Amino acid sequence: MIEAAAAAGKHVFAEKPISLELEPTVRAIEAAAGAGVKLQVGFHRRFDPDWAAAASRIRTGELGEVRFFRGSLRDMRPPSVEYVAGSGGFFVDVTIHDLDTARWLAGEIDEVTAFGAALGDPAYSEVGDVDHAVVAVRFANGALGVIDNSRAAGYGYECSAEVMGSAATVRIDRHRRANTEWLSEGRSSFDRVVDFVELFREAYFLELEEFAAAIREDRSPAVTGEDGLAAFVLAQACARSMREGRTVRLRREERGTGVAYELAEAA
């Protein structure tokens, strides 16, 4: 579809991942570049006011040198096995968001090691997928990171991060449904955000505004096809790490409107 749109001279806004396979991902990016149309990938988190506020303060140097990143993405309830079977796998479907956030807030990534497990519905194992994963990350700037993901957090939709720097630390977390606290019998409680639609309502508008602005101003959008490729290759690296029980290294080179990632080693 992206190739067809590019051939027709249409700008493209694509949800992540661009494709479930590497080769069509690269082809789509090249088609858009060749046709001179914009290609923006739907990493909506980059447009959310909470996240954007943190990113902008990190960019001004308020954190100093980044030393540690943590990202947590967890769904409240698991999707159906049918959905999972066509999702490209846990890392491509879920972890990809934290991998993009890691690059955005802490820098390019050199190495990942991932552990995964199917802990809820056993049907997930039957389609060869997992519902929980943790990833250890080494950034090119020396910083370290961890990512944890779940399909079944139960308590709500968790989408949080922490970036620790030499001068300060920022956390984006504790997402409430309302600024309302409920107190009863020795307990104080608040309702949590339970799904991504609720949490990112504003971000979905803002990413489309950015897409329109990039077209209007004839400039590269804030999230490019290369960003989509990078997160996808990183997700594949996590999948391979889990499968082979070892650390996987990444290579990067400058290309087009961004950085092109690839696995440093043959499978």
Next chain:
Amino acid sequence: MIEAAAAAGKHVFAEKPISLELEPTVRAIEAAAGAGVKLQVGFHRRFDPDWAAAASRIRTGELGEVRFFRGSLRDMRPPSVEYVAGSGGFFVDVTIHDLDTARWLAGEIDEVTAFGAALGDPAYSEVGDVDHAVVAVRFANGALGVIDNSRAAGYGYECSAEVMGSAATVRIDRHRRANTEWLSEGRSSFDRVVDFVELFREAYFLELEEFAAAIREDRSPAVTGEDGLAAFVLAQACARSMREGRTVRLRREERGTGVAYELAEAA
């Protein structure tokens, strides 16, 4: 303007207070009623998702019997003396919101005692107004309440409340600008909401949707002219209490689409 609009058969959405005087307030309500047009008063807080969530859970009886109400409305920085001089006075301009909220969340009001003080800009005293006030409230159902207001909280825009009941207690407070926490040198901090436009952006849309819905469905809007009158009379009662150094009692009677308030005693 309301009378003219009513005469022309136009529905009316009016910001609070309906008027700075009692008599034109009553006349405006009667004009709208006589002409059969809708009259909604801009108590936007009633439409804010945080407040509406609390109100709706209170309505279902989750709090049990209401016993205590606290409302705090505080501006970050004081407005100009010119603004203040034409504002109708502190209670009519500021406290009126908490008086409406008190009625909405805790019930009708029998008595108020108010203390006021000009603690910041001395120019406020020159125009006969105050910039801080506290009000003790006695509700018809027996519950007690306190309201505190400030024109110069300094740290941000505070708009919070607490309702304590026999079964549970609810607080609407701790309004953050973003779900972002900043940590540095032994300190953890978050940015607060600093003005009402920022806090109530969604409420302003929703109150107009309610206005349109009330017209469309040919029903009384959720906030009526009588609600505007009630809060205005209560604000006047606070002003008199402060001026005369005594508790002021209110009288109410059922009228039109709501309850009509008046001072129980001659000035």
Next chain:
Amino acid sequence: MIEAAAAAGKHVFAEKPISLELEPTVRAIEAAAGAGVKLQVGFHRRFDPDWAAAASRIRTGELGEVRFFRGSLRDMRPPSVEYVAGSGGFFVDVTIHDLDTARWLAGEIDEVTAFGAALGDPAYSEVGDVDHAVVAVRFANGALGVIDNSRAAGYGYECSAEVMGSAATVRIDRHRRANTEWLSEGRSSFDRVVDFVELFREAYFLELEEFAAAIREDRSPAVTGEDGLAAFVLAQACARSMREGRTVRLRREERGTGVAYELAEAA
């Protein structure tokens, strides 16, 4: 007992109130002063690390000029009617703590207006007492304040305060039982402190250490008999305000190790 101890040359640590009547209160203070023994009153809150931290930062001027005080003292469950009947009344038994805190954190008090109500057990009314009260306070420095108290908060033991100044604001509140958050089904919760013994365990040790230190160093203790008298007279003023439905003014004069309060008007 205080007079007997003083006569025997013993230093005295007395729980609040010194007496349920004014005259023996004054006599006890004079007996201690005459005998040259120390007299410390058990306003333990002044020694609690949370409160002491706030007080010390207020003393350094970090708040600027104090403009507003709020104090909330609420028990989780009401005591027996037998206890209440011998307690000296709600204001002398409960509000007295917030009145002492108000003086300590915000300054001397000129005026109070109090509303009270018996909202829970009707037996309270039979012994002529209330179980909820709110007080509006005017401080000598111009600041305003509110106090709210309850015998039946239900959700836990609340002992919180806020002091708003021209430069900053401090809140002592949100007392948790543990730094532990519990998340389940769309909700995030923590356990609250449920009684004063639990909350002030450390303060009870520290106030006795202060008593010993005052004796050892032969100096006035941090909380004097005059502090006990002041809070007691203020509590009486609240009771009278409630009874007579009007604002009650206070007079003060410098005396002994502190300030002597008395009602400004005849009963």
Next chain:
Amino acid sequence: MIEAAAAAGKHVFAEKPISLELEPTVRAIEAAAGAGVKLQVGFHRRFDPDWAAAASRIRTGELGEVRFFRGSLRDMRPPSVEYVAGSGGFFVDVTIHDLDTARWLAGEIDEVTAFGAALGDPAYSEVGDVDHAVVAVRFANGALGVIDNSRAAGYGYECSAEVMGSAATVRIDRHRRANTEWLSEGRSSFDRVVDFVELFREAYFLELEEFAAAIREDRSPAVTGEDGLAAFVLAQACARSMREGRTVRLRREERGTGVAYELAEAA
């Protein structure tokens, strides 16, 4: 010293690690067992009220099946290089606490992968050590975990954890110095705990009470020599994982008063 004490029939309370080497660790445990004296290891966190509250609710099954563990231990400021040179290395000195907590709250551990980096003082690299590390953990019950540690968090002393289960999730975190919130110019802040002495004051008393109770009641203490050995072997596994760039597996067998851990593979 432990062997000498055991030979003299003295019960032993040992700080962690029992030794900087594996062989003397095992010898010390065997000496205590042979002499029939108690041996308790100083994992003080197990006695802290916050942590104990969480552990006890996890034990009752409130979490359901454990699926994810996160532990964060971070010092505010790095110790001297001299200290580090004699510390046994980052994992044995720092991570060992989170490894013990992981076993305590989530279960026995099968695999670890660790990344480390010297990001602050370059002198650390010269003595062959790191100042930051992340560890991915696979538990025997299938759960996954992450640990992150730092010698230089800057903002305070972080000692937090999260355990996510099929029924609920618990977090032990947000350690404040006081229940005091400070508000100024658009910001709300609280002071954080800055070192372990401050945070664990009560835990240090309670672990010694447990030691005395174990002797008095002639039973095994709550934290045994085998617990000390397990955390030490796990720390060594992390060090090897970092050094060799691969996942390290553990073996366990029932022994004495607990479980004996060893590396599953030759170096």
